[in-house]
Structure formats: structure tokens, C-alpha cells
Amino acid sequence: MSLCLFCDQPFTGDLDMRRLLLPGKSKTSCLCPSCRQQFAQIGPAFCPQCGRQQDSGEICQDCQKWRRIYQGNFLHNQAVYCYNQAFHDLMVRYKRYGDYLLCQVLQELAAPAVQKLAADYYVPVPTSPEHRKKRGYDTVWEIFTPLLPLTPLLAKKAGAGAQGEKGKKARMQAKQNFFLNPEFRGTITGKIILLDDIYTTGRTLYHARDAIETAFPKCQVESFSISR
Template sequence: MRCSCCQKELINNVTLRELFFSSSQRCYHCEKLFSKIDQATACPGCGRPNSAELCSDCRLWQQKLGFVMKNYSLFRYDDGFRQWIEPYKFTGDYRLRGAFVLELNRALQNYRSYLFCPLPLSKERFEKRGFNQVCGCLDLTKFSYELLLRRSELAPQSEKSREDRLRMEQPFQINGPIEKIRNQKVLLIDDVYTTGRTLFHGAELLYEKGAETVKSLTFAR
């Protein structure tokens, strides 16, 4: 058995969790990388930890756009999470995609009536990286997803300041017939919630094309 995160052999002290949930087992070191967010005390809009009331950012989005995202995030975006995402997303270690499939499966079960839509990469970014980091994780779950959006080429979000992200122009177009979207509930899925601008762009476009409800799920906040 190998750790689904670092890929090291799990030889000694196999726990019951590792035995019965071997599709997402992590070694003791990697288990400590991921800090779960307490949903009871998270912002009901963006999922920000320790903000049980609607946070100031979400109030601003509500004033600007007329809605909040209602985002659910699995983990805190901290040093531990960065130790996972940097080799996976930026170095391209595809073996790391199963690090938290158990938690991801459990979260997606709460959205069974939704269409699952991972945020897309541009064609250029996909060709450079070789995979969509969100789809890579979703492919190991028991749920299917729809590529409802396509993306124009823009500078990577990781290279932009907060102010640049907030000023970003609409990067998405509908991928395929809009009949897929009309009167549907859609769950946008991304790796990290930062300013929320990209998710709100996706939600705005989907609402414009007739979606009934749009929410989001991210791996970290």
C-alpha cells in the first residue's frame, strides 16, 4: 500500500481508516498536511474559516452582483496544503491527485441534484500542464462531471495580485448547447478559493444562460 499523497510505502501500523478506505489513505505525515475547515463556523458565503457571519467580502459581492456564491471548501489554504498543491499543480506530479478523494466523495454527495462543472483551463494552459488539476481529482471519485464552460487564454491567476484578479475580465464562454444549463442546478468546482472572482465569473455566465442555482466547491480556502 502507498500513501495517496507522497507515494511512500505504507508498511507498518496500518490503521482501520487506511484498511477500509484504501482509495484515499495517507501516511501520518501527509495526514497532517490537510486542515479541515469547521463548516459550522465558516462564512456561509465563501466558506472562509472562522467567520460564521457573512464576511465583508461576501457582502461586497452581494452588493455588486446581487448574490453570494455559497462556496464549500474542504481545507484551509495553509502551508500544509501548499506542500500538496505545488508539486501536483505546478510540477505536474499526477500521482498526487488521489490525496483526499475520500473527503471529496463525501462532500459531493451533498450535491446529488447538481451538475458538476470543474472550472476549465485555457487550451494553451492545458497543453502546457498536460491535465486539468481539478478534473484529475474528480476522475477518482464516483461522480461524473460536465465541461459546461471553456476558457480564453489569460495570465495564470497565481501570477496576479488581488487587485488584478478582481479586475479580471470575463474569461469564460459556454461550451456546448445552452439547453444543458437552463433550469439546472450547477456546482462549480475549483482547487482554491482566493478572491472568488473566477467563480463569480462562471456563476454570472451560467445565470445569464438560465441556470436555476449556482454554488461552488473548492479544495481549499
């Protein structure tokens, strides 16, 4: 018997053969079957640039705007889950209310796709210093750190606020708040995958990409978000 981390109800979990092979990891799912069902995977048709689910495989309106702003230098994002009510509730509890254990739910949702990523560096989008202090953890780092070797290449300016607390217009007009982590030494070449929990307008990931491209112009930068 396990307790579902999302609804706190006991359930009998099926043994997952993939998890059995991972030493030290919980052998069963942390979501009961009915909570698991509430999370909807993206597909079959999606925007080839940002991964958003839609009826056709055409470039979405948000991405057409990025193509204009960046004159074609767009960011390719891969996403796995639709940003539906269940995902929204999960993120509110994990980020706003500091329900730290829910990072295990996000890991479980992200793991199959994360295991297929291939890059030289995996760079998490950092939390602002004041949010990290308030919650006691860096939200994106905690999700991905058991899944991939992470490189803390970026830092976020203090006082920048969280994108999740802004409306769409304010998000789009947000200023560049990322800079190269001063503790990072050395140079980087090759392919980088930026990691984030949610791709909303794309503003955050484009800024993170810009900060890396400015410092290391020879790198190829893509991104992965659990939800779009």
C-alpha cells in the same frame, strides 16, 4: 505497506471500510498519517457564504464586497479544507510542477464532502487551453471525474493566464474569461454546482457563475471548492 504520495515515505495504512466497498479503488489511503494531519478541515465557525474558516459565523469581508458588487446576488460556496501550508504545497506540486498523481490526494480529501453534494449538474471550472497543453491534463477535471458525473459546460479563453500566478489585486481585476463550451448542445435547468480546487478571492467562481447565468438564467448555481 504503501508509499505516501505526498512525502514518498512507506507507511502501514489502516484498511478503510468505505474504500473496501469501492470496486477498483485503492484500499488504503494515499497519505501517511503524519501528512494527513497537516491538512486542516474547516470548522467549527466559518463564513456562511464562502466557507472560509474564521472565529465567528458572520459574513466575511470578501463576501461583503461581493454582496455590494452583485447587489445581493451572491454565490454560495462550500469548502472543506483551510488553505494552509500543506495545501499550498500540494497545489504547487500538482499544478505548477505537473505532479499528476497528486490528484489522488485531492480526491481523497474531497471525497467525503463530494459524496454529500446534491445537484442536477456538476460543472468543473476549466483550465485554460495553454495550461492544459503544457501539463497534459485539466487539473480540476482530473480531481473530480472519478467522484461525480461531470458536465463540461464552460470553456476558458486562451491567453487568460492562471489566477494562481497573480497577486490579489490583479486577480480581483481579472476579466471574464469563461464562455459556454461551444460543443455543449441543449439547455439546462435546475441546480448546478460549480467545482474548483481553491476558492481564493472568489473572482474565478463568480465569473464562472456569471457565464452560466447569462446562458441559462433559470438555473440555480452554487459552488464547491476543496479549499478556502
